[in-house]
Amino acid sequence: MVKKILILFFGVFLILLSAKENIYQRNCVKCHKNQAVSLDKLFYRYLLKYSSEKRVKQALVSYLKTPSYFKTVMPKGYINRYGIKLPTRLSDKELKKAIDIYWNKYKVFGKLRVK
Amino acid sequence: MRALKNSDTKLLRSEKKTFIAFLLLYAFFSVVILTFIAFLYYNFQKDLMLQKKREFLQNYSKTFIPKLKKLHRNFSKTHIYPTDKDIRTAIYDSDRVKIFSLLKVKPDLNKVLYRKNREIHFIKEPEEYYLGAKYIVFEIDDDGVWLKDFYKKIIFYGLPLFVLVIAVGYFLMRLFLKPMRDTLLLLDRFIKDTTHELNTPVSAILANIETIDRQNLSEKNIKKINRINIAAKTISNIYQDLTYLILNHKLQKEDEDVNISNLLKDRCEYFKEIAKSKKINFIFDIKNNIQIRIDKNRAVKLIDNLISNAIKYNKINGKIKITLKENFLSVKDSGIGIKNEKLDKIFDRYKRFNEISGGFGIGLNIVWMIAKEYNLNIEVDSKEGEYTEVRVSW
Numbered sequence: 343m344v345k346k347i348l349i350l351f352f353g354v355f356l357i358l359l360s361a362k363e364n365i366y367q368r369n370c371v372k373c374h375k376n377q378a379v380s381l382d383k384l385f386y387r388y389l390l391k392y393s394s395e396k397r398v399k400q401a402l403v404s405y406l407k408t409p410s411y412f413k414t415v416m417p418k419g420y421i422n423r424y425g426i427k428l429p430t431r432l433s434d435k436e437l438k439k440a441i442d443i444y445w446n447k448y449k450v451f452g453k454l455r456v457k
Numbered sequence: 458m459r460a461l462k463n464s465d466t467k468l469l470r471s472e473k474k475t476f477i478a479f480l481l482l483y484a485f486f487s488v489v490i491l492t493f494i495a496f497l498y499y500n501f502q503k504d505l506m507l508q509k510k511r512e513f514l515q516n517y518s519k520t521f522i523p524k525l526k527k528l529h530r531n532f533s534k535t536h537i538y539p540t541d542k543d544i545r546t547a548i549y550d551s552d553r554v555k556i557f558s559l560l561k562v563k564p565d566l567n568k569v570l571y572r573k574n575r576e577i578h579f580i581k582e583p584e585e586y587y588l589g590a591k592y593i594v595f596e597i598d599d600d601g602v603w604l605k606d607f608y609k610k611i612i613f614y615g616l617p618l619f620v621l622v623i624a625v626g627y628f629l630m631r632l633f634l635k636p637m638r639d640t641l642l643l644l645d646r647f648i649k650d651t652t653h654e655l656n657t658p659v660s661a662i663l664a665n666i667e668t669i670d671r672q673n674l675s676e677k678n679i680k681k682i683n684r685i686n687i688a689a690k691t692i693s694n695i696y697q698d699l700t701y702l703i704l705n706h707k708l709q710k711e712d713e714d715v716n717i718s719n720l721l722k723d724r725c726e727y728f729k730e731i732a733k734s735k736k737i738n739f740i741f742d743i744k745n746n747i748q749i750r751i752d753k754n755r756a757v758k759l760i761d762n763l764i765s766n767a768i769k770y771n772k773i774n775g776k777i778k779i780t781l782k783e784n785f786l787s788v789k790d791s792g793i794g795i796k797n798e799k800l801d802k803i804f805d806r807y808k809r810f811n812e813i814s815g816g817f818g819i820g821l822n823i824v825w826m827i828a829k830e831y832n833l834n835i836e837v838d839s840k841e842g843e844y845t846e847v848r849v850s851w
Contacts, residue, residue: 382533390529393551393586450588454538454557 365436366443377424379416385448387415395445402441406430476630483626491619495611506603507570507577514570514579514595517544522583522593529587544597548590556589564594575599652700659696662689687731694765698819701758710752717747717756721781724760728768736774743781749851751831759827762820763788763847770845785850794841803837824849 374381392398405413409426430437524539525548538557540546547558553566562576570579579595666686671679725739732739749756767777767790780787795803804825828835828849839845 386529386532389589390585390587393589393591394554395550396552398589450532450556453536454588455536456540456559457537 365432366440366447369430369432369436369440370444379420381444382448384415385444389450391415395449395451399441399445402444403437406432406437406441476634479630480623480626483630484623487619487622487626491615491622495615498610499607502603502607503572506599507572510577510597511570511579514544514577514597515581517541518579518581518593518595521546521595522581522587525583525587525590525593526585532588544595546596547594548588549592549594550589551586551591553592558594560594560596562596564592564596566592566594572599575601648703652696652703655692655696656700659689659693663693683730683734687734690727690731694761697758698762698823701823702819710755712750712752714748715751715753715756717749717786718743718745718781720753720756721760721779721786724757724764725779728761728764731765732768732777735768735771737768737771738776740776740778743779744783747781747783755827755830759824759849760786762824763849766790766820766847767792767845785848787846787848789844789846791844794843794845795837795839796841797839800837800839804835821847 370381374384388398388401392401401413401415407429409429411421411426414421414426432440521539521541528535528537528539538559540559545559545561547560547564548556549564549566550556560576560578562574562578564578564580565571565573566580568578568580571577575598577597577599581593581595582591583593662685666682666689669682671682674682721743722741725741729739763786764777764779767788771777771790771792775791777791778787778789780789804821824847825835827833831851834850836848836850837845838848
C-alpha cells in the first residue's frame with residue numbers, strides 16, 4: 343500500500359516537473375533549436391547587458407511581450423537577416439514560469455569554482 | 458612665631474594650582490592638536506600607500522578582465538574561475554548580489570579604493586558585465602609596512618615635539634606669572650618684615666615687664682605697669698592672629714602630643730592680668746594630663762582666642778568657667794551673649810556682634826580654621842544677656 347502511494351506521489355511529481363519544463367521547451371526550445379544563435383548564447387548576451395537576475399528577467403519579459411528592434415540584444419546584422427520575432431502568446435504567469443526555467447538552466451550563480 | 462618656610466624658592470600654593478591647571482589644559486589641547494596632525498598625516502600616508510596599490514591592482518585588472526571575458530564566452534564549456542595566489546577577487550551583479558567571491562572581507566561597493574581590516578580593496582566596473590559582473594573586487598593583504606613607518610615617525614618626531622610643546626608652555630607660563638609672582642613675593646616679604654618689626658618691640662616690652670621688680674614700685678606704678686602689660690599682650694595677640702591668618706599656609710606645623718591641661722593653665726595665667734582689669738574671675742574644672750595630638754602653636758591660638766573672647770565680651774565682675782574633660786574643652790562666659798539667629802554666622806571672618814568691644818572679628822574664625830584642620834567639633838551655645846559657651850570636642 344505504502345509502495346503504491348509513493349509511486350503515485352513520484353508520478354505526480356514527474357508530471358508536474360515535465361509540465362513546467364514543457365512550457366519552456368514547448369514555447370522556447372522548440373523554435374530556438376533551429377536558429378543560428380542557441381538559447382545559452384542568447385542568455386549570456388542578456389547577462390552581459392543586464393547583469394542581475396531581476397534586470398535580465400525584466401528585459402526578457404519586456405522583449406518577449408513587445409519585441410522591437412530597440413530592445414533586442416542581438417546584433418544589427420542578425421536582426422536584418424532574421425527579423426524581429428512575434429509577440430508571445432503566453433500569459434504573464436506562463437511567461438514568468440518559462441523565464442524562471444530559462445534562468446535556472448543557464449545562471450552563473452553556484453556554478454563557478456576554482457581549480 | 459616660628460620661622461617661616463622658605464617660600465622664595467618654592468611656588469606658592471595658589472600659584473602651583475594655577476600652574477598645574479594651565480599645564481594640564483595646555484597639555485590637553487596640545488595632545489588634541491598633535492593628534493589631529495597625526496591623524497592627517499596618517500590619512501596622507503594611507504592615501505599614498507593606497508595610490509601605489511591602485512596602480513598595481515589596476516594593472517592586474519587589465520589581465521583579469523580578459524580572463525573573465527574569456528570565461529563568459531566559454532561558460533558552457535568551463536566554470537573555472539580565474540585566480541591568483543596573492544590577489545583575491547569577487548564579482549557582484551548590478552543589484553549588488555554576490556556572484557562569486559574569494560575575498561576575506563566583505564567589500565563596500567560604494568567605494569573604489571580603501572583599506573578595511575588589514576585588507577585593501579580595489580573595485581573596478583568593467584565596460585561589459587561578463588558573467589553578469591558589474592563590480593569586480595580585487596583584494597590584497599596590507600603588509601602594514603607603511604603603518605609601522607608611521608608609528609616610528611610618530612614616536613621619533615611626535616614625542617619630542619610634544620615634550621617641546623610642553624616645555625614651551627612651561628616657560629610661557631613662568632613668563633606670564635612672573636609679574637604676579639614678583640608682586641606676591643614683594644607683598645609677602647613686606648608682610649613678613651612688617652610683622653617681624655611689630656613683634657620685636659612688643660616682645661621687648663613684654664619681656665621687660667616680666668623682669669621689673671614690682672616690690673620696689675609704688676601701688677600707682679604697679680597699676681601703670683599692669684596696664685602696659687595688658688596693652689602689650691593685646692597687641693601681641695592681635696599680631697599673632699594676623700600672622701596666623703595671613704601666613705597660615707606657610708607656618709610650620711609640627712604635630713605632637715600636647716598636654717592640654719597644662720597648656721590651658723599657662724594660657725589662663727597669661728590672660729590673668731587682662732581678666733583682672735575687668736574684675737573677671739576664672740572658675741576651673743580642668744582634668745589633669747589630658748593630651749591631644751596637635752601643633753602646639755595652633756593649640757595656643759585656639760585656647761587664646763576662646764579665652765580672650767570670653768574676656769572681651771564679658772561683663773565687669775563677670776565669670777569665665779573653663780572645663781576640660783577627656784574629650785572636650787568648654788569656655789563659658791557670663792557676658793552679653795549672642796542672639797540665636799546670629800549663631801550660625803559666629804565663625805565668619807570679620808564678623809563682630811558687638812561694636813563696643815572692638816577687635817577684628819577674626820578670633821572665632823581662627824578657632825574654626827584650626828578645628829577644621831584637626832577635625833574637631835565646635836558647638837556654641839548662648840543666651841542673650843546671660844552667657845556664651847564654646848565647646849570644642851574631639
